[in-house]
Amino acid sequence: MYNTVMKQTYECEFLVAGAGIAGICAAIQAGRLGIDTVIIEKEMTLGGNAGPLFGVGPSGAHVNNEFYTETGIVLEIEERLSKEGARPAQNYMALNTSALWDRVISDMLREAGVRIFRKHLVTDAKASHSKIRSVSVTNIENLDQLDFMINGFTMDATGDAHLAYLSGAETVIGRESKSETGERSAPEKSDKTISAASLMAITVDTGIRKTFVPPPGTPTWNPSKPANTFDPNKKYNYIFQVDEGGLENGLNSMTSPQALYESLVEHIYSIWDYFKNTKYKGLAETHELIWISPILGRRESRRIVGDYMLTQTDIEENRDFPDAAGFGGFYLDYHPPSHDGGYETVFYYNPQPYQIPLRCLYSHNIKNLLSGGRAISATHLAFTSTRVMRTGGLLGQSAAVAAYLCLKKQVNPADIVNSYIDEFHTLLKINDVFIPGIISQDSSNLVNSAVISATSEASLSIPSDPISPQYTKSPATARIYSIPDKLDKVMLYVWNKKKTLGSLELVISYGKTSEFIYNEPELNKSPAEYSFHYPERENDVSAFDVIYSKQMKIPAHYHGWVSYDCGISKLEAADRKTVRKCLKIKATGNVDLALNGNPPDFIEGDNIPLFCIEPAYVYGSAHNIKDGVIHREGIGLLHQWISSPNKPLPQALTIDFGQKVAIKHIDIIFDSTEKTEADMFYCKGELASPRLVKSYSVDTISSGSSKTIYETKDNRHRFNKIILAEPVETDSIRITVNSTVTEGNPARIYEVRVI
16 A cells, blocks of 8 residues: 555645644644644654653743743643643653653644644745745655645744745844844854754662663763752652754754764763762662653754844843734843853843734745744844743744634734734733733623622721731831832731830831843853853842831730821832832831731731731722733732632622623633742642632522522633533623632632623
């Protein structure tokens, strides 16, 4: 039967080349939107560098910016992986080599109706009149030839812009000069140098003594290079601090990938020899090197030229773009070609989350070619931040939404930028894509005109007298990062246990983090001069201005609230472009101060006093679900209903439409984002975020009677989409939160969409 190569012809509306995180997110989104989608992957296993062939867990803006995790399908993937046990038992920042990884991703693609072609390689692309008309693919296993007729759009998610190159799309490679881009860190002359590549390895404590003799010719490891990824006290270790390649005329992941891979394997032997036989000699006798990644971990190669090229300056100035399609926030870190295989990193900047425009996600000369992942339109320096996988996955999903809108309107991506950007942003939000700084209202959402109420709301208002609080005689300080509009009064709960008059001073100060520190590291240092140094950034407020101060006398034996009439207005509220703005309340005296045993996560301090303010600051207002933002923006901007932490669950949110309406679809967006990435469930090996709503129900309320139309007791997802079998008429709906993943957390909901 296979004496001759078989040739087959297919049609599709959306062809995705490359099944890394960006390609997977794009294909799933396109399929869910009803687009006839295929995904082409050159390996047998899906996932690219994020999958079990390499094992690096996706990273993104959350690495450097508290609460800023990417949402949408890239987060849903993490939820599904955790839910279905597709993670190693021991984890580090979501590193992953589970064999179940591929099955989970395959199921998600198939559920979306996506056709998967494994071990297939894109070999040609025919373009005419500035559009790709067909893509030729070879089955690597048996050399069958497949031609895909493109009735819509293509997406290059290869990471190396292979499809773009074959189609004649303009691409670039290497470093631009300062005169070309105006970037402060660009070299004086452009060149073809790219970032180094890496390998991953795994060691296991087998419990059996085993020697390691490095193969002949293995280089000696340079002990001055970073080598902190092995701990002999752990059973299971990932080793990844080896880099090499990138020189225009040397080993290079584009021109000599096979030779580069072989050389990097030698460096894995080198660093393992150093760990086992030198650094941890005698402590690692039972540890064995059991696995080296079978694929090369490329960082940089070709990039597609779009209608806009993102720059280092855009990122560092945190420029807003009307056509924002996603966001980044990872370091600007360049891995230069290593002299000795050691892990080298040049850190230029540690950014706030920044917008990435849609104009970076499509080719400027091939009108139906989109991109996500590493090959988007960005300069070499901007690429050092946009290259990471969670950023790429978010952009892949956004590119698929753009393709859907183009097919629907019969236009090109540039037309979305010019004429349909509001509809684009609404579609992104409907599919749980959050972009900092973008507020979008869906005109079809019945909640927009409804009256919202809740059984309780989190606030800094006067509670009843606290029950058995803890007290301190030390100074107590609260640093508040979600800042109210004004402070007429501040009240503290005290106990003067003395027979004499006591005193208590309240000092209120305001401050914010300073401007960023721009690093300009020296390049081309000798190996002996290299030092690993993260870019500097002030993440905590260090300088405060006092805006109110008063000392009050506390009567003997007084036990209760003390009120300060401070009359402070026009406070500078939190914003997404400042790391932190802080209102500091400090109480000092010779009386006992009650402490807040369960403060909200935007209030920090060693001894946080129990305090409240007037007018009441309702930071968890039920009306937040209508503000058009579906995610927290840093520590200060909350954008969600939060039930009172002083009242146990169940708590409920009621949406009154003011008239009888027919509903058929309800979306609910919960909160699953921890303060830091290291605290996220997928990095800690947990099944779900502790704060996530686990058990809830939805009831319709009409003419005084209620009926449950949906209920779940084991929710694992931030984004819940409820599609009713038949439309239901009702005056209002009630969402009752019965429990969270970890007991003691309040209910948290960002948005509800009802159509």
